[in-house]
Amino acid sequence: xxxxxxxxxxxxxxxxxxxxxxxxxxxxxxxxxxxxxxxxxxxxxxxxxxxxxxxxxxxxxxxxxxxxxxxxxxxxxxxxxxxxxxxxxxxxxxxxxxxxxxxxxxxxxxxxxxxxxxxxxxxxxxxxxxxxxxxxxxxxxxxxxxxxxxxxxxxxxxx
Amino acid sequence: xxxxxxxxxxxxxxxxxxxxxxxxxxxxxxxxxxxxxxxxxxxxxxxxxxxxxxxxxxxxxxxxxxxxxxxxxxxxxxxxxxxxxxxxxxxxxxxxxxxxxxxxxxxxxxxxxxxxxxxxxxxxxxxxxxxxxxxxxxxxxxxxxxxxxxxxxxxxxxx
Numbered sequence: 001x002x003x004x005x006x007x008x009x010x011x012x013x014x015x016x017x018x019x020x021x022x023x024x025x026x027x028x029x030x031x032x033x034x035x036x037x038x039x040x041x042x043x044x045x046x047x048x049x050x051x052x053x054x055x056x057x058x059x060x061x062x063x064x065x066x067x068x069x070x071x072x073x074x075x076x077x078x079x080x081x082x083x084x085x086x087x088x089x090x091x092x093x094x095x096x097x098x099x100x101x102x103x104x105x106x107x108x109x110x111x112x113x114x115x116x117x118x119x120x121x122x123x124x125x126x127x128x129x130x131x132x133x134x135x136x137x138x139x140x141x142x143x144x145x146x147x148x149x150x151x152x153x154x155x156x157x158x159x
Numbered sequence: 160x161x162x163x164x165x166x167x168x169x170x171x172x173x174x175x176x177x178x179x180x181x182x183x184x185x186x187x188x189x190x191x192x193x194x195x196x197x198x199x200x201x202x203x204x205x206x207x208x209x210x211x212x213x214x215x216x217x218x219x220x221x222x223x224x225x226x227x228x229x230x231x232x233x234x235x236x237x238x239x240x241x242x243x244x245x246x247x248x249x250x251x252x253x254x255x256x257x258x259x260x261x262x263x264x265x266x267x268x269x270x271x272x273x274x275x276x277x278x279x280x281x282x283x284x285x286x287x288x289x290x291x292x293x294x295x296x297x298x299x300x301x302x303x304x305x306x307x308x309x310x311x312x313x314x315x316x317x318x
Contacts, residue, residue, distance in 0.1 A: 015177040085290040128287040130303060131244040144289060
């Protein structure tokens with residue numbers, strides 16, 4: 001099964017970038033996974049709500065266009081359900097056995113995620129009731145996918 | 160008010176180290192904050208439960224010895240209560256106004272935290288029902304303290 005993390009926001013900070021690359025590298029022996037980031041629409045900092053909604057909609061269209069019909073979408077949203085790492089690993093194991101061509105794990109940017117994308121997702125998951133930067137969310141996600149494979153394979157988690 | 164983050168585990172990974180230093184740097188204009196890490200007791204990887212409990216106890220003693228009587232302790236524990244970033248910022252604001260000489264935010268290592276330290280804490284807080292590495296927890300904590308000051312001062316959170 002192929003996994004793709006779609007991050008609307010660009011990974012800009014060098015330390016987040018290095019951390020995400022590190023977990024993706026550690027995941028290499030376990031699965032096929034890639035990151036696609038930087039789909040964000042540009043707007044000026046004084047943009048009103050209508051302008052922001054338009055940007056979010058455009059970003060949503062880009063995400064929808066990236067996914068084939070048989071692909072699975074999972075979104076990360078502060079309003080989503082929270083899971084333990086063990087339950088999350090069960091879900092990853094289940095996803096891994098499905099016959100879809102790809103699983104997309106989607107993290108919104110500064111404007112949040114378009115309603116259409118949320119509707120398309122089979123599950124909405126939250127890491128925390130706390131708000132974290134999108135770059136931190138991508139780091140958390142890569143780490144939790146790596147942890148899942150360690151749990152599934154019953155291997156010790158060293159670092 | 161002075162804040163001190165006590166991380167039993169050492170911050171080893173360069174990307175976590177850089178990220179934590181970046182948030183501590185951003186916090187400079189807002190508060191007095193320092194990180195103390197690497198209090199862990201060494202044991203062999205085949206250590207049994209009794210051996211691990213002894214290490215945890217020794218780590219606990221070191222933490223207790225670090226804190227003066229009038230200092231405040233807050234521990235981070237997966238069993239703790241979860242808060243939104245807004246409620247967490249309220250708590251930081253409240254702590255900031257207290258007459259204690261220091262606030263210690265304590266994150267356990269591979270063996271977890273000693274019961275004595277948990278008892279000493281006025282609050283046990285959890286970031287997520289998911290298990291994250293202690294280094295990630297320290298990064299999350301520095302980011303959430305930085306976010307709190309941005310919320311308290313009603314300043315925009317840029318990055």
